[in-house]
Amino acid sequence: MTEHTPFAPPTPPRRSTDESVWTTDPAASEPHAEPVAVEHPAEPVAVEAPAEPATAEHPAEPAAVEAPAEATTAEPVLAHAATPAAEQSSHQPGEPAAAHPAVHALAAAHAGQPRRHAPRARVGLRGVMSVALIGLLTGVAGGAGAHLVLDRADLRPADADLPVPDVEHVVDRPSGSVAAIAADVLPSVVSIEVQIGQGGATGSGMILKEDGYILTNNHVVAEAAGGAKVVVTFADGHEQEARVVGATPDYDLAVLKVEESGLVPLVLGDSDAIVVGDSVLAVGSPLGLDATVTTGIVSALHRPVKAGEEAEAAFIDAIQTDAAINPGNSGGPLVNAAGEVIGINSAIAQPPGVAAATGSIGLGFAIPSNQARHTAEQLIETGHATFPVIGVLLDPAYQGEGVRVAESAVQGQAPVTPEGPADLAGIRAGDVILAIDGRPVSQADELIVAIRAKAPGDPVTLRVRTGDDERDVRVVLSEKTSG
CATH class of the missing domain: 2.40.10.120 (Thrombin, subunit H)
Known part of the structure; x- marks a missing residue:
């Protein structure tokens, strides 16, 4: 049981x-769920941009530009893509055309920087949902930044647009x-x-x-x-x-x-x-x-x-x-x-x-x-429910075959209820119930569950052993009010 x-x-x-x-x-x-600390792996990075117009003999000293400490890895793309000042000062007359300033900035941001990994956090149920949401938002920001870089550099292929689903098509789920x-x-x-x-x-x-x-x-x-x-x-x-x-x-x-x-x-x-x-x-x-x-x-x-x-x-x-x-x-x-x-x-x-x-x-x-x-x-x-009973107390300490009716009173209650269904069917204290409606039972809870599955007034057939004698007994279940 x-x-x-x-x-x-x-x-x-x-x-x-x-x-x-x-x-x-x-x-x-x-x-x-415990609060989950989501660490931003991006460290402040030094971005080199000319402080003054550069000459061939005296290159300009690099100016340190710090990215926000809490920026995600996607955010520097947006920041570098929107810096027209760096773009205006990055090319001097008479010099060969340089690569796009966003490429310089992105390369400078990562040059020499060791790859860092945020420590793995313990994530509870709500933590998982929060991290997933943050991940989606970060993905949206990163995608927007990359799109802006491609547009500004005129690098977007003409066939970059992917196919879209047919909005009029409805998937048919069979009955x-x-x-x-x-x-x-x-x-x-x-x-x-x-x-x-x-x-x-x-x-x-x-x-x-x-x-x-x-x-x-x-x-x-x-x-x-x-x-x-x-x-x-x-x-x-x-x-x-x-x-x-x-x-x-x-x-x-x-x-x-x-x-x-x-x-x-x-x-x-x-x-x-x-x-x-x-x-x-x-x-x-x-x-x-x-x-x-x-x-x-x-x-x-x-x-x-x-x-x-x-x-x-x-x-x-x-x-x-x-x-x-x-x-x-x-x-x-x-x-x-x-x-x-x-x-x-x-x-x-x-x-x-x-x-x-x-x-x-x-x-x-x-x-x-x-x-x-x-x-x-x-x-x-x-507002109440009833359940069926046969009117016996079962011995929980019994370890043999079947389920045994208690041999003596328990807390003043008789092992077989006088005039109850079992008493009227001839079941006595110490009898062993082997099966109900042909289904063997080996634990007291099994017999109780099988009886509770019925309704008051239903008849059941119990296989009963008294000493060495076995017999089938018909019992009509009585009613007890729940609670």
Whole structure:
């Protein structure tokens, strides 16, 4: 059984005893990017220009002209290209014509200067974006300077203009392609921020109904119960404050409501119809990067995933995918090739021994859409959700085949609830449950997850062993209210 802890702050992540799996809220894992010092490699350079008209016998003394200390490597090109004084004094009557003054200036600026390299800086997420922006701006300035030099020297070839694209040509993305699916899905995916004092947590969500209902993970908005403000950012950039209609930690789902209408909802597909190998897209705002799309396949089905704190753990009969899911993807949709939502991204796995989620390693988990549909309908109608139980306490210390019912009371609670589903079916303390509906179980969490995937009132068939005797037992699940 894989255990998860929510990313949503302020709760720090907890490591399981087996394999660490973490829910995908960014606040517990995303480091704040440190300011990045971008050093300009250009040193002040001495540019030789005649101070006085030169003669053959007495050459003029060179005058030192310093370039600005913070100029980038592209800026000296602009500076030298715009110095007409140097151009006027560089050629004396009767002397052979010299090369263009910009060429002199550029050569003088670099003559004898050692090549310098700026030290490599540690770059965080925001640092990367800042450096990229600076690089683009520098490239624009450098390009403009070089263009000016060529114009002034009349060196620009007549055929320098490159072909331009046909503005009337439209690329056709075939139906079912990743680009076509993304274009249909992205307008209905939102970014969610829970504002807590000077900080906050971020996650993702999907439009559930046209009149303002939005589905996300419970752990994304858990802090809203303490009065935190929830803000939803839509695909077109506008924001709306949202209220929590209902939430359940048992299924890690929550429904929000914004005062808007005319929204375009996504369709919740049939998660029972998917198979291992189906293509999927994960859509959301990982690490605060809105409208991010990643692709992969369904890697496995019915993964027993336990997410959250022990007191409020969510037991998920999860869809496993290798589509990249990172902190901040929580609550966003996992979409099939038809553009239908077949899961709600909720958790990622991390290698054993990792104390905090560091990002996708190709093991992500989503709540099946059929479960999400049933729970969301309950949350909208009543603000609460129910889940099914069989009415037994399981022995976590048991190491044998199957899962054993506790042999004695725990904190005053009987191992088999009197008049509960298991009691009525003849299950007794100490019995071992080997399978549910033909699917073997070897851990307590596996049995709980398999039961939670059902609905109250559903019948299940349990393979039960009492001593050396094995038998199939039909149990009708009862209802318990979440929270």
